[in-house]
Amino acid sequence: MLMLAGIVVLHVTGIILLLVATIDNAWWVTDALSTDLWGKWELNDLTWHYTNQQGYAEVAEYLQTVQATSVLSCVFTILALFVFVAQLFTLPKGQRFTFTGVLQLIACLCIMIAASIYTAQLHTDDKVGGYGHSYVLAWISFVLTFFSAITYLVLRKKTE
Amino acid sequence: MLTFLALASVVLLGIVPEQTQGIVIYTGWERHALVGSDIRLSCSFFSWRWTSEDVTFSWTYRPDGSRDSISIFHYTGGAAYVDNKGPFRDRVEFVGNPGRRDGSILIKNLDFSDNGTFTCDAKNPPDIVGRPSSVRLLVFEKVPIQAGVITGAIIGVVLGLLVLIVVIYYLMRFLVARRVFSLSVRSVTGLWPAALCQSGLCQGLKQKPEPIPGTDTCVAKLA
Numbered sequence: 001m002l003m004l005a006g007i008v009v010l011h012v013t014g015i016i017l018l019l020v021a022t023i024d025n026a027w028w029v030t031d032a033l034s035t036d037l038w039g040k041w042e043l044n045d046l047t048w049h050y051t052n053q054q055g056y057a058e059v060a061e062y063l064q065t066v067q068a069t070s071v072l073s074c075v076f077t078i079l080a081l082f083v084f085v086a087q088l089f090t091l092p093k094g095q096r097f098t099f100t101g102v103l104q105l106i107a108c109l110c111i112m113i114a115a116s117i118y119t120a121q122l123h124t125d126d127k128v129g130g131y132g133h134s135y136v137l138a139w140i141s142f143v144l145t146f147f148s149a150i151t152y153l154v155l156r157k158k159t160e
Numbered sequence: 161m162l163t164f165l166a167l168a169s170v171v172l173l174g175i176v177p178e179q180t181q182g183i184v185i186y187t188g189w190e191r192h193a194l195v196g197s198d199i200r201l202s203c204s205f206f207s208w209r210w211t212s213e214d215v216t217f218s219w220t221y222r223p224d225g226s227r228d229s230i231s232i233f234h235y236t237g238g239a240a241y242v243d244n245k246g247p248f249r250d251r252v253e254f255v256g257n258p259g260r261r262d263g264s265i266l267i268k269n270l271d272f273s274d275n276g277t278f279t280c281d282a283k284n285p286p287d288i289v290g291r292p293s294s295v296r297l298l299v300f301e302k303v304p305i306q307a308g309v310i311t312g313a314i315i316g317v318v319l320g321l322l323v324l325i326v327v328i329y330y331l332m333r334f335l336v337a338r339r340v341f342s343l344s345v346r347s348v349t350g351l352w353p354a355a356l357c358q359s360g361l362c363q364g365l366k367q368k369p370e371p372i373p374g375t376d377t378c379v380a381k382l383a
Contacts, residue, residue, distance in 0.1 A: 051190055053307065055298055060305050068314035
């Protein structure tokens with residue numbers, strides 16, 4: 001029972017971190033700027049202004065790929081939670097939760113692709129600023145989803 | 161009581177907004193355009209007073225990275241005066257409607273040197289206290305890809321593949337099970353449980369199961 005709770009908590013934590021990383025516009029942060037993936041917050045005379053277009057001319061395609069893969073990782077990890085609950089009831093005893101593990105592994109792969117492309121292609125020449133909390137959470141959720149996927153692939157359903 | 165309420169409402173509605181609001185000017189925040197194209201910079205204002213005949217619109221331009229701004233357009237006394245000496249000579253046109261509080265200008269044939277901040281200042285005498293509003297112009301060489309095209313394509317393709325794989329998986333399972341079932345059924349005669357007498361499953365077999373009325377079994381007979 002405790003193990004089941006622990007696994008679910010790990011999975012749900014991963015979902016929450018992935019959602020925050022995807023939705024919150026804080027992958028790159030300076031003193032007066034908080035940007036990516038969806039828009040840009042600029043501090044101008046004590047007020048924050050939001051713009052939809054980040055003004056990337058050359059790297060717009062890479063940004064859109066990062067957007068797509070991080071959204072896909074959210075979708076797959078939420079799907080994995082539902083499949084896990086379904087498999088809890090339908091899986092024959094002694095079997096592994098392979099479908100759940102595979103979905104979680106795909107989610108892990110997607111967020112890794114997103115964060116890697118972001119690191120390699122965006123803000124490579126910027127001297128001012130650093131990575132914001134959304135970027136850090138993206139990598140942390142990569143680790144969490146990876147361990148979660150391994151757990152599902154190794155775990156067997158209890159044989160009474 | 162009633163007079164007090166009347167007085168209070170007059171004070172609140174009549175005087176306070178005029179004294180604290182002033183004129184509010186609206187332009188865009190940022191505009192993107194291609195080299196060689198034209199762009200319309202819109203400017204409008206809100207004022208509690210009626211639009212005066214002495215309404216003025218003023219546009220100034222500050223290049224990116226510079227601290228100085230130059231004036232490129234002025235509308236006053238019913239006439240529009242455009243830049244005839246500066247970087248925008250013969251390129252600025254007034255397309256606004258002062259009577260409708262619109263002081264927009266059209267800048268033609270853009271170039272990279274036009275990157276910068278355009279500030280609109282409008283005055284509606286006697287309402288003259290207000291903050292000018294700025295719009296930033298970004299000139300691009302090629303159109304950046306529309307937001308969300310690649311995003312939507314990747315998400316759609318991957319989710320579509322996922323649905324396709326799941327459907328094919330279940331279809332294969334169903335077909336294999338049916339094939340295995342039909343192979344084993346071909347050789348067995350005698351009594352069958354009623355569930356196996358679905359006509360769809362038994363088509364093409366040499367034996368035709370017939371349900372025995374009143375029971376839930378059936379008998380396989382040679383067709």
